[in-house]
Amino acid sequence: MIFKLENSVNLRVDLSSNLNVELFVKREDAIHSIISGNKYRKLKYNIEAARKEGKDTLLTFGGAFSNHIAAVAEVGRIYNFKTIGIIRGEELISKINDNSTLKYAQDCGMQFKFISRTDFRNKEDLNFVERLRNEFGDFYNIPEGGTNTLAVKGCEEILTEADSRFDYICAPVGTGGTLSGLINSSKSNQQVLGFSALKGDFLQEDISKFAKQDNWKLITNYHFGGYAKINNELVTFINEFKALNNIRLDPIYTGKMLFGIKDMISNNYFPKGSKILVIHTGGLQGIAGMNNRLKQKNSPLIQ
Template sequence: MHPQPIPNQEVRLPELQEKQVKLFIKREDAIHPYISGNKYRKLKYNLIEAKNKGFDTLLTFGGAYSNHIAATAYAGKEARLKTVGVIRGEELSSSWRENPTLKQAHENGMQFHFVSREAYRNKTHPNFLTELEENFGRFYLLPEGGTNTLAVKGCEEILTENDAQFDFICCCVGTGGTLSGLINSAKSYQTVLGFPALKGDFLKEDILKFARNDNWKLISDYHFGGYAKINKDLIDFMNQFKLKTGIPLDPIYTGKMLFGIINLIQKDFFKPGSQILAIHSGGLQGIQGMNLELKRKNLPKLDI
């Protein structure tokens, strides 16, 4: 996997000028056409480890529109490793071909194992893993969302010396691996803000397992009701943001983060003269699937 150079793109909006705040977006979504954003970073050292230890199969977990599933399938194909996706939701076993994420993952060689939501909750239990090994043979295990020590190591490479000018580093949070990497590599004078896409305070403990510094805080007001929850306000914001800046956002993570950042700017959270860097963690492949859901709910579509 060879990444493209990652630009920091300045966002020019009237409210930023009015509040005398500068906002840039690190376009990690441009890192690779299929293994984009933080998924590239999380997989980088795990793929090296899998090959060094002689594994020929990667096994991981995810839901219907999982960016991690899509990225692992393509990364495995590129690295000539077989991939197995344990997918949450037995009902998908008969309809996965209509799901753009799973269809693409299958085309990239991934084999699926569909399990009930109840069984999925036990995915880290030794008996469950033993059963998977009996079915699929020896495999290199990637956790759901891809977060482990090697993933955090990869995410520590997101920031470069050119990013030392920023006062705030902003990142959306799923499992906490990307945020942990940023916390570890940020300068001591920089504040790292995490915007969780899920409800609940459990993330703090997960982040503390990997984060070595205390220059961070979670902003938990912009999850829109929980993971993969979305409403018309968020859709309108994302479509307007793309129209005004040319930058597409995903509805699960980056859309919520940018909504939060702009809202905080409007509320004077950042003092005049602040420079903010927001990390675009990719995830754009999920828009197609989300638009199918929005159509079913009679909500406006997201611009692709």
């Protein structure tokens, strides 16, 4: 994939007045405006596999503001794949033009199938996938969020030898693929912290399927009520972080993670002298859609 950065840039950032720790952000979001961060990493080897198998169509799954849906659509546009998005929520069929993520994916050529949330839970069922093949023909199946063995392999390439100097590696968690890759490529003396964007601790099992070390912990205190749930406090934090460091954070993943890290620093979670590396996994395309929701509530917008 032509826009790969051989080495993501690590930038030191300010998060609080606590001078007992050092905090750096690995700018994986700088890889590409849409196929950014972990989406590039997850798709890299899946695209290679699709080509080797002679597939010309990519089918995947996602929700209304899915970074993954936008990234797969962009991959299809750039690399001449047909793309099909199985979208959670039948009500969205009439709201494409009001949804920046779906509109972008459609403009890239993605074909949609909108299904109920109940049917969406069957996305990994073999009979359900076979019915999709009968409807759409042969395709390369990429799971929701892109997480599979090949995705984890790609995410293992996020860390480099230069990152071995950090004591903590932090990343947001949606499906667990990115964190699993980071765990596998981390040093045994490093602690990998995953900040869940979803309510509950069920991701423990998903991460354990791929993780080859036990030097990790799932942090579940900073989901702000669940996936894509936010409040004014989080928006204020994201805007203040951008003003201080000139780095945009998305409200679903990286914003919640860094809010959590700041809180943990304030509560002395990290030992004095700790060096912390935060993985910016991209997802900035989702800001426009979230701001549309915030406008409807007359709430402050993400800058």
